[in-house]
Amino acid sequence: xxxxxxxxxxxxxxxxxxxxxxxxxxxxxxxxxxxxxxxxxxxxxxxxxxxxxxxxxxxxxxxxxxxxxxxxxxxxxxxxxxxxxxxxxxxxxxxxxxxxxxxxxxxxxxxxxxxxxxxxxxxxxxxxxxxxxxxxxxxxxxxxxxxxxxxxxxxxxxxxxxxxxxxxxxxxxxxxxxxxxxxxxxxxxxxxxxxxxxxxxxxxxxxxxxxxxxxx
Numbered sequence: 305x306x307x308x309x310x311x312x313x314x315x316x317x318x319x320x321x322x323x324x325x326x327x328x329x330x331x332x333x334x335x336x337x338x339x340x341x342x343x344x345x346x347x348x349x350x351x352x353x354x355x356x357x358x359x360x361x362x363x364x365x366x367x368x369x370x371x372x373x374x375x376x377x378x379x380x381x382x383x384x385x386x387x388x389x390x391x392x393x394x395x396x397x398x399x400x401x402x403x404x405x406x407x408x409x410x411x412x413x414x415x416x417x418x419x420x421x422x423x424x425x426x427x428x429x430x431x432x433x434x435x436x437x438x439x440x441x442x443x444x445x446x447x448x449x450x451x452x453x454x455x456x457x458x459x460x461x462x463x464x465x466x467x468x469x470x471x472x473x474x475x476x477x478x479x480x481x482x483x484x485x486x487x488x489x490x491x492x493x494x495x496x497x498x499x500x501x502x503x504x505x506x507x508x509x510x511x512x513x514x515x516x517x518x519x520x
Contacts, residue, residue, distance in 0.1 A: 373507070373508060374482075374505060374506065374507055375504075375505075375506045375507075375508055376503070376504065376505055376506075377502075377503070377504040377506065378501070378502070378503050378504075379408050379409065379410065379419065379501075379502050379504075380408070380409045380410070380411065380412055380416070380489070380499060380500065380501055380502065381406045381407070381408060381422045381486075381499065381500040381502055382406060382407055382409055382414065382499045383406060383407075383499070384405070384406065384407045403424070403425050403426075404422070404423070404424055405421070405422075405423050406421065406422040406423075407420075407421055407422070408420040408421060408422055408442060408443075408444070408502075412489060412499065412501070419444055419445065419446045419449075420442065420443045420444040420445050420446070421442075421443050422440060422441070422442050422443075423440070423441045423443070424439065424440040424441060424457065425438075426438050426440070426457050438456065438457045439454050439455065439456060439457065439471075440454075440455040440457050440468070440484075441453070441454060441455075442455060442484075442502075444475075444476070444477075448476075449475075449476045449477070450475045450476055451473055451474045451475020451476040451477045451478065452473060452474050452475065452477065453470055453472075453473045453477050453480060453484075453504070453506075454470065454471050454472040454473060455468045455469070455470055455471070455484045456468060456469045456470075456471045464487065464488045465485065465486070465487045465488070466485070466486040466487075467483060467484075467485050467486075468483075468484045468485075468486065469482075469483065469484070470482040470483065470484050470504065470506060473506075477506065477508065478508075478509060478510055479508075479509040479510070480506045480507065480508055480509070481506070481507045482504060482505045482506040482507050483504070483505045484502060484503070484504050484505075485502065485503045485504075486500045486501075486502055487500065487501045487502075487503075488500055488501075489501050
């Protein structure tokens with residue numbers, strides 16, 4: 305009679321080893337597929353969560369403050385046309401103080417539309433160069449502008465043409481900075497009744513408060 309016991313044992317052992325190898329290979333494939341899936345999922349999540357990179361130049365431009373727009377105005381300072389008894393002309397004392405109250409007009413003619421007033425108290429002496437009195441206030445009252453400008457007059461030399469500095473403002477001209485050029489249009493022996501053409505170059509902090517230029 306043939307002995308089949310050892311053969312069966314060997315056959316079973318071979319089958320078990322093959323099954324073990326197949327199981328090991330399947331486990332490796334499962335691990336590999338899982339790792340690849342996790343890697344792909346990680347890449348997708350990073351792409352969705354990570355912020356979009358911006359151009360460096362664009363970011364610099366966005367953080368850089370925008371330059372303030374410039375505004376050009378042209379107007380005239382004239383003596384008010386009122387009765388002689390009520391006239392308060394510009395007065396110069398012996399010490400050199402200069403006090404005045406004038407009107408602002410659109411044009412050179414006396415009949416031009418009045419757009420405001422000019423007031424000031426100037427002491428053209430070196431000791432008072434930085435005094436708070438040495439300011440010319442230009443006050444505007446028009447449909448387009450409502451406010452005032454402060455023009456520093458610490459170095460007034462009483463020439464036919466003066467370049468002064470705008471140091472502030474209110475209303476439509478809040479925090480304004482710029483240049484004010486005063487040119488006398490009709491030089492007279494005294495500067496009491498003279499008419500001045502004023503050209504303003506202003507840099508506004510709040511440009512939306514102003515609209516159009518005053519014609520000159």
